[in-house]
Amino acid sequence: MSKNILVAVAWPYANAEIHVGNITGAYLPADIFARYHRLYGNHVLMVSGSDAHGTPITVRADAEGKSASEIYKNFHNGFLNLFMQLGITYDLFTTTRSENHFEISQTIFKRLLDNGYLYRETEKQWYSPNENRFLPDRYVEGTCYLCGYENARGDQCDGCGSILDGKKLVHPRSRTGNLSLELRDTEHFFLDLAKLAPQISEYLAKDKTHWRSNVIKPSRYTVNEIGLHGRAITRDLDWGIPVPLHEWDGKCLYVWFEAVIGYL
Ligand SMILES: [Zn+2]
Incomplete structure (x- = not known):
């Protein structure tokens, strides 16, 4: 009987060219794996896309005197061209700027909030009075x-x-x-990772013989010995997915939180 195989390939950051090490390290092995399963008769879905948000892209845009949108589109089109020329067989290669990605990321944020997995915390951050923004x-x-x-x-x-x-x-x-610059207070949402520790610990405890030891050991050590701490999932930036709440204008979801949601 044929199986469903999801090939979730790493998302290239749309602020620099892909080099040959990226091809041999991430995209080519994934393509070989996908082709093998297609030949075998399995249903394959190989997905990825351009990671279009975050400060590496805005920094590059500022340096080149362009908009962040121009920067990511330029690199995204370059990636598509390169993959087609090399014959990398994605079933879907999108970007984190898609309407679908915004909707799913904001929905997950709201659901985490409604279910008590987010908390707010105020921290100090550098503010530029001349530019009227946090940096x-x-x-x-x-x-x-x-x-x-x-x-x-x-x-x-x-x-x-x-x-x-x-x-x-x-x-x-x-x-x-x-x-x-001056230090000013800014409020952010944090993902309450400690609250999820029991479930993550249980997940890591069983059926992980197929995980490499240099992955499973530090994962278990971090969760069970060091302990998990909350981590900010929003930041003061206007390029990204807006926090879907009133009075949170000018704040976006942190790229580490939303980019991986691109697979959904
Ligand atoms: Zn130093």
Whole structure:
């Protein structure tokens, strides 16, 4: 009897060209797997698409003086061309800008909220009074509080290689325009991962012999020993899927939360 086989291929980020390592690492193996199952007589659905949101795309758009929309469309069309030329046989290759993706992501957000899996928390974030907006970490530069390097980014220092807490940067400034910044309160929704820990722990405990040990071991260790913590699923950004609530204008769903929903 034929089986249904879903091939869920990684979503390329639409801010850079695909290189040959991406082809051999992700797209070609998936295509071989899909072709094998089609020949075998199984029903195959091979899906993926361009990941079109997030700061890597807006940063690139600002650098090139283009809109984020132009940037993602340009790379998305390039991906389609490349896959067709190589003969990669997707059944569906879409983008996270589709109407369907917006609707499903916002529906899942609302359902998590209604069922008590989201909570709100206020945190400090750099705000640019001149630009009238909060700035994500990648938009903030300043002096590293660990090594004194003057061009550290909000999330990372290229001088000493450390991951930084953007709020502690010395002499913070906006990447675009060298403007001075101030810390302001901003409220966000967090996914209450700790609440899901019992179910995840149970899921990881059984029938995982087909998982690689370097995946299953750290997964179990994180859930059972370190413990899960809430993680923000919204951010102050105007390029993305809007938070589907009144009075949350200017905030979008975090790309780590919504991109994976693209498979649905
Ligand atoms: Zn440093």
